[in-house]
Amino acid sequence: MTALDPPTSVVARLVGVTLRFGRTVALDAVDLDLPAGCMVGLIGPDGVGKSSLLALVAGSRRVPSGRVEVLGGDMARAAHRAEVCPRIAYMPQGLGKNLYATLSVEENVDYFARLFGHGVDERRRRIDDLLAATGLAPFADRPAGKLSGGMKQKLGLCCALVHDPDLLVLDEPTTGVDPLSRRQFWDLIDDIRAARPGMSVVVATAYMEEAARFDHLVAMNAGRVLATGTPADLLARTGTSDLDAAFIALLPEEDRMGHRAVVVPPRGESDGDVVVEAEDLTKRFGDFLAVDGVGFRIRRGEIFGFLGSNGCGKTTTMKMLTGLLPASAGSSRLFGHAFDPADLEARRRVGYMSQGFSLYGELTVRQNLDLHARLFELPAETIAPRIDTLVRRLDLADVLDALPETLPLGIRQRLSLAVALVHEPDILILDEPTSGVDPIARDALWQILIDLSRGDGVTIFVSTHFMNEAERCDRISLMHAGRVLVSDAPRRIVEARGVATLEAAFIDLLREARAVETSGSVASLAAAEVAGEPVAAARRGFDPRRMLACSRREALEIRSDPIRATLALIGSLVLMVVIGYGINMDVEGLTFAVLDLDRTTTSRAYVEEIAGSRYFVERPAIVDHSDLDRRMRAGELGLALEIPPGFGRDLDRGRPVEIAAWIDGAMPMRAETIAGYVQGMHLYWLSERARVGLGKNAPPASHVLETRFRYNPRIESLLAMVPAVIPMLLLMIPAMLAAMSVVREKELGSIVNLYVTPLGRLEFLLGKQLPYVALAMVNFVLLTALAVFVFRVPFTGSAIAFATGALLYVIAATALGLLIATFMRSQIAALFGTAILTLLPAVQFSGMIDPVSSLSGAGAIIGRIYPTAHFITISRGTFSKGLDFIDLWPAFVPLALAGPVLVAVAALLSKKQEA
């Protein structure tokens, strides 16, 4: 620790901190001291400001108003943040949110170690120690996304601890993790603290039972601090026996109104028939056995609980029961009949509340209820009374016309239940109905469930990961890794195991079930801490090693997600073929027909002249004017010629004659070309006729104009278009991929690593850019090969000049993508935004179709500075005009400048903290 830390050890201090998101207040004038060197717990339900507070302490979020001091300095100052950020480790909320799901365990830790500037040997040693300590060593090669919840959290911890932090900030590290893994996680933290006594840990949690083991607690509600103190303090102050009750007691009076402790009236045993029955239910997803031979019987009116960690098979089992998923093996029976997913009648007797209260956010509460009532085909006249009843029973009257998204989680949960109950089902299946909801709302929901079960005889099948809720069930099943470990009344499970609490019973059961997964040896970690060299002070300013770490990670991600890369390469080839053939300016195979009212050899000779050209294809002769009209309307004829009666005779006699050419003007471009061709052939026919007729007596022409079509003598569209299409594709696709790679991190949350590690903005951007430049160059080679070998466009100039231009150009293109990404939040917006912003200037203003020299106004300015314009000059110059560097240097200069300028602007505009 440095001398800056005050000896009385406050690790973080907040003074008058207020944080708003739009109209909601996340933190409301919070004053708080967090003591150093101990375990501080923030408790309270979701959405009370815990996460915001931790993000401020970790330096990930910008300090809005008030003062935040961490490790003895002001977190609003960038210099202080840069100095302390290597001493802070932050694990954001959400399982493995700051990890890279497609990267292996080892690659993840390695990336963080590189960011903190460890050398090769030091990295190896630390990674080995950490993986050994957390018991992850056997899974070093497994992708992070395929780990169980508990293992993800351990990996997150490894990544956080790789740089020996003085302050460890953990945001709900154990939510959704099974009790045993939770226990192991906290043991691990204790061991690490024993090895590094100076380290401060700040944790947010929703589990009150875990909070009991922390040194210091901060109870929060609605953006305010309710109370602080040791767990014993809080219990003593409220006169309660557990923290759940203590927390409720600490809430302001108005929030507690109407709260009663939940009482579960006993249920008459053995009454009622079996309504849900599952036997040997199995579900396989490919190789993965999600549910393995699960069986149970639930009687009418029973509350049956399903316990287990995230991903243990609870949701899959429920989906099989509701017919959402077909079972791979085994059977399930509802009301004594084999369940048939196609049987819509059976669904009418089941109410289902899915995880996360999925409602139509875009419909109001009333519209949601109404829609569901209609879909369940309630008779129209009963819908309104039914909605009224539900609204009264679930206390939704005040929010009837509100949108669910604007409502607090507790109310959304009640609405979700109302929707599941709208058709008065006999069975209610609820998938984690209370996760994230505050204790009062949870109790209220349970009271409703109990009333339904005991009063209305509704059978309730509920999953949860809260122990106190499990205790309220008539019977529970504990699931782990797709199997049911035990199934019985909670009381009996505790008795059978001979332990004090349900949690202890489960830990015991889980330990038996996975004797293989060891918790690792923390001793090695402790030893390593002593032996290890101190962390090299993170280098300030630009560090190429950090940039390369970022590139390496991005490259690994592309490699493990080949769909994206392949789509990018194949996609560009497909588009090149489409555009090469589609945007074709050659006009050939034009259809024409003749209304010959003369029918002489002269008129026939005239027609022969046109029919013989490669541009025109003759169709059966036109019979009369109505035939002409009909066939032109149908689009059958591009050109109709009308030769008047007496054409040959009049011509011979030198009388003026007129031939009418009707051209289909529907497509103006084609019509102009047709007009040009016909005019040309007409004149040629006349001059030939004159020459033959008059012989040498014909007067000489006044002049001749010799036209040389340079670079492309046969004026082939493909030859002209392809060298311009390559620049367009090399702009659009690399820019799109680069933009999406940055926005993807924003969307998935791993951008937080930019906020809380020493990684600089420029290092981050250049690091991201590098792999996409490489990918774009591969793309370039493929496109050029396609042009030369498939489209047979001759390449006449300097290949080196072309390749150099391409390299400078793709650097600019990817930089443009990075710049666009600074304005975008979602990948889909980045995708379309980049497409529009790159395509329009590339197609309209860069000389792809209309030459830049023909542009005026804003278009002309864009055409002068836009990189595509210069690369099209280079591409056409080297493809068609046989040019080299020396000839093309004026186009290289702006191209070389574009990339660095764009990256610099993107770096300036991107943020090192969340706003």
Add this chain to the structure above:
Amino acid sequence: MKLSKVFDLGIKELRGLARDPILLVLIIFAFTVSIYTAATAMPEMIANAAIATVDEDHSPLSERIVGAFTPPSFARPVRIRPGEADRRMDLGLDTFTLWVPPDFQRDVLAGRTPALRLDVDATRMSQAFTGSGHVQAIVAGEVSEFLAHRRAPTRLPVELVERARFNPNLDPARFAAVMEVINAVTMLSIILTGTALIREREHGTIEHLLVMPVTPGEIMVAKIWSMGAVVLLASAFSLTFVVRGALAIPIEGSVALFLLGVTLHLFATTSMGIFLATVAGSMPQFGLLLMLVLLPLQVLSGSTTPRESMPEFIQTLMLAAPNTHFVKLAQAILYRGAGLDIVWPQFVALAAIGAVLFGFALKRFRAYLQ
């Protein structure tokens, strides 16, 4: 399939769309601003073409020729020295270079038929061919006017009277505006149905529907009719108020018949939207897929360049795409005033393609929900 449920679910889709500002802006933009700008920004075939002149004659006639190149068709000619010509064309500064040889006027007057030279940068397809025709005509006109008082005017023994039907002035805006409507119909119908399905999956509400007594067919038809109706209304609005109204572009045939064609086309494209959404794992993947599907559909359907000039196999392949038939019937009805007696084959083709796509999408959709 119960119609009441299909109706209720469709109303739900419409309410959802009404609360999605981004999609609403996209619909409004695509059917108004985008069509208006496409029509008004469409340049004339030859506009502001860059021309340089190498005048080695410096006679009144050569001055007269050089001075005849004027905007809007040509930019003011740049007078250059012979040595500069190649380099300027290499760098793409000039599209045309006109060389007037020494003693040009004297030779013309002496009837020696002197030769001028015109270099054309033939990599500029849009201007090279048509532009060289213009240059030829301008030069011929100037020379013959210059000679007018010396020789009798020549008259062609046969006049060719060219008349463009359906668009007498060959106004490119008329083409661009209607084709833009067509492209907007295709694009939006695919995007709207696709996002409607993906949004539902991302919010987890699709499971919610499936536990209710609702069949996949009902869900899919609800999305198709609701999103199709939005696009149909928007295109009718756009034709009436933007194309006929703001742009004052005449429409030859029956709008009602065209809208019937739109309906058939929508049947096919909305099914395609559902299908693509089941293939794509997420919104970004749907976006990438969309680019790869939409661009070929539009570029190769004949709505940008004539189908005749595409390679045979592409023409045949594109017969399977609904756009090809839709573009054909739209051009026939809206430009040429064709009636059902002429466009019925396209209607039949669209209905058949739509039925196949719908069946295919429904099959995918059912499998996807498992």
